[in-house]
Amino acid sequence: MPLRLYNSMSSQVDEFRPLSDNEVRMYACGPTVYDYGHIGNFRTFVAVDILRRVLVQSGYKVRHVMNITDVDDKIIRNAARDGVTVQQYTAKYEKTFLEDAAMINIEEPILVRATEHIQEMSEFVRRLVEKGIAYRAEDGSYYFRIAKFPQYGKLSKKDFSGMLDGARVDVDDYDKDSARDFALWKAPKPGEASWETPIGRGRPGWHLECSVMSMEELGESFDLHAGGEDLLFPHHENEIAQSESLTGKPFAHFWFHARFLLVEGEKMSKSLGNYFTLRDLVLKGHKPSSIRYLLASVPYRNQLNFTFDGLKQAAVSVERLRNFRLRLSSGNFPAGANPDMQRLASETTDRMREALNDDLNTAQAQAAIFEMVRQANAAFDTGAIRKDDVAPLLAALAKFDEIFAVLDDDDVPKMKRVLDWARAEGREKDISAALREAVQAGELSDSAIESKIAEMKAARASRDFKTSDRIRAELTDAGILVEITKDGIRWRRK
RNA sequence: GGCGCGGUACCCAAGUGGUAAGGGAGAGGUCUGCAAAACCUUUAUGCGUCGGUUCGAUUCCGACCCGCGCCUCCA
Numbered sequence: 001m002p003l004r005l006y007n008s009m010s011s012q013v014d015e016f017r018p019l020s021d022n023e024v025r026m027y028a029c030g031p032t033v034y035d036y037g038h039i040g041n042f043r044t045f046v047a048v049d050i051l052r053r054v055l056v057q058s059g060y061k062v063r064h065v066m067n068i069t070d071v072d073d074k075i076i077r078n079a080a081r082d083g084v085t086v087q088q089y090t091a092k093y094e095k096t097f098l099e100d101a102a103m104i105n106i107e108e109p110i111l112v113r114a115t116e117h118i119q120e121m122s123e124f125v126r127r128l129v130e131k132g133i134a135y136r137a138e139d140g141s142y143y144f145r146i147a148k149f150p151q152y153g154k155l156s157k158k159d160f161s162g163m164l165d166g167a168r169v170d171v172d173d174y175d176k177d178s179a180r181d182f183a184l185w186k187a188p189k190p191g192e193a194s195w196e197t198p199i200g201r202g203r204p205g206w207h208l209e210c211s212v213m214s215m216e217e218l219g220e221s222f223d224l225h226a227g228g229e230d231l232l233f234p235h236h237e238n239e240i241a242q243s244e245s246l247t248g249k250p251f252a253h254f255w256f257h258a259r260f261l262l263v264e265g266e267k268m269s270k271s272l273g274n275y276f277t278l279r280d281l282v283l284k285g286h287k288p289s290s291i292r293y294l295l296a297s298v299p300y301r302n303q304l305n306f307t308f309d310g311l312k313q314a315a316v317s318v319e320r321l322r323n324f325r326l327r328l329s330s331g332n333f334p335a336g337a338n339p340d341m342q343r344l345a346s347e348t349t350d351r352m353r354e355a356l357n358d359d360l361n362t363a364q365a366q367a368a369i370f371e372m373v374r375q376a377n378a379a380f381d382t383g384a385i386r387k388d389d390v391a392p393l394l395a396a397l398a399k400f401d402e403i404f405a406v407l408d409d410d411d412v413p414k415m416k417r418v419l420d421w422a423r424a425e426g427r428e429k430d431i432s433a434a435l436r437e438a439v440q441a442g443e444l445s446d447s448a449i450e451s452k453i454a455e456m457k458a459a460r461a462s463r464d465f466k467t468s469d470r471i472r473a474e475l476t477d478a479g480i481l482v483e484i485t486k487d488g489i490r491w492r493r494k
Numbered sequence: 495g496g497c498g499c500g501g502u503a504c505c506c507a508a509g510u511g512g513u514a515a516g517g518g519a520g521a522g523g524u525c526u527g528c529a530a531a532a533c534c535u536u537u538a539u540g541c542g543u544c545g546g547u548u549c550g551a552u553u554c555c556g557a558c559c560c561g562c563g564c565c566u567c568c569a
Binding site for chain 2: 011031037039040041042043044045072073156157158159206227228229231232233234257258259261262265266267294297298299301304305307312313314320323324326327364367368369370371374377378381382463465468469472476481482484485486490
């Protein structure tokens with residue numbers, strides 16, 4: 001039951017087999033670090049993270065490389081606006097991007113930065129010029145001549161045959177030979193960041209970065225290249241053109257594209273007022289685990305409608321799973337094993353595996369785990385779960401969480417970091433009451449809570465429900481949920 | 495205009511040529527000193543509209559309506 005993935009190159013779901021036996025070499029286009037990351041960015045990165053985790057769970061060794069684009073027009077412009085160097089400017093946003101990714105449990109790939117590979121990029125251009133594929137314009141910029149790459153358009157399924165005869169098209173701004181020829185290297189403009197290289201002074205074009213860094217880290221041919229759906233054309237098309245015309249070998253074998261999300265049914269945009277960074281959502285009091293769960297719950301090739309209602313629903317779903325785990329791990333069970341539960345656990349594991357192998361169908365994997373939770377809870381209520389059933393059920397849950405990564409409750413410390421950040425940035429007014437409350441629940445130490453619980457137990461022993469209820473209410477106000485069960489009193493942070 | 499994706503219950507959202515996963519929300523119930531948690535029952539003869547193919551279509555084909563994407567910086 002091998003992994004099957006949609007390949008944008010073949011336009012169909014194909015069986016995924018890496019070029020070498022056990023290792024998968026994948027490259028993902030990362031962020032341009034000019035601002036805080038928004039939830040659309042993170043939809044894509046969560047999708048790639050899930051792919052990576054599925055590959056690891058399948059037993060592959062994964063070499064996952066992601067670039068940080070730390071020089072481009074926007075960065076240069078914003079840095080100038082703020083009166084800082086490009087390096088100072090990008091350092092801040094690279095850091096915040098990585099913090100945000102970690103906040104929603106995205107495992108960190110091997111990072112490569114454009115500005116650390118300038119010489120290699122110039123060398124790449126030089127070799128393309130030598131082959132007659134690239135040419136230098138009068139201003140010192142270099143362009144790729146797409147007429148030299150007849151397969152141009154094979155990824156995006158566009159027909160450029162009309163341009164392959166080298167027909168000259170007049171373009172106002174540049175002295176390109178053809179309108180479609182794209183920039184490999186940009187000559188410096190006054191005041192812009194630029195580097196001295198053997199091909200002249202300037203800076204790399206965006207497409208060039210990814211070709212150079214991916215091949216350097218992964219070889220001339222590698223397994224999979226990922227990115228947002230918008231990158232399919234021209235970015236990835238151009239990467240293919242540059243790379244394959246230079247090496248004469250196939251570049252990436254699989255092309256993985258994540259679809260854009262909608263926010264409240266509309267395209268996310270600043271003008272519509274539905275543009276949210278990850279931090280905006282946490283400031284509103286939403287948990288990182290809710291955000292990750294929602295982003296992961298719709299298969300990556302479908303449009304995901306991101307809504308605040310959905311975010312609340314995601315929070316409840318995560319709670320339900322966490323509750324189930326707590327129930328299993330804290331309950332008392334009679335000795336022995338129940339074959340039904342053993343079977344339930346293994347069938348669920350299989351169903352999740354099948355769902356994920358089917359082009360990462362996360363929705364079906366979730367359906368499988370909830371089916372197990374419901375049945376196991378029902379068995380729990382009738383006392384049908386035995387001691388030896390607990391481990392396999394927890395193992396199935398752990399398999400689920402190896403992919404979804406939402407069960408461990410570290411939301412509060414993460415939210416506290418965002419709160420501290422907002423204060424440090426002078427954004428006090430953006431901190432919601434919900435966030436303050438959530439963080440407050442984390443201020444009460446475990447031992448302080450335990451002593452309150454002990455008081456409750458003592459009061460209940462003498463049937464002093466009034467005192468017990470008062471303490472419970474206090475804890476509830478402090479954001480601690482207290483549950484009285486037949487196995488004793490259980491608590492957790494909301 | 496060219497190319498592509500989608501329209502499934504109150505909301506989110508899978509899926510299939512043979513009669514609709516899962517989650518949330520709502521209603522009723524069980525349990526409970528009360529809560530909480532959990533479980534049970536219940537909520538689409540119906541899957542954008544209209545035709546066609548078929549023994550049979552939500553699933554295939556066609557037209558139309560609506561939403562969205564790429565074609566230019568964009569995850």
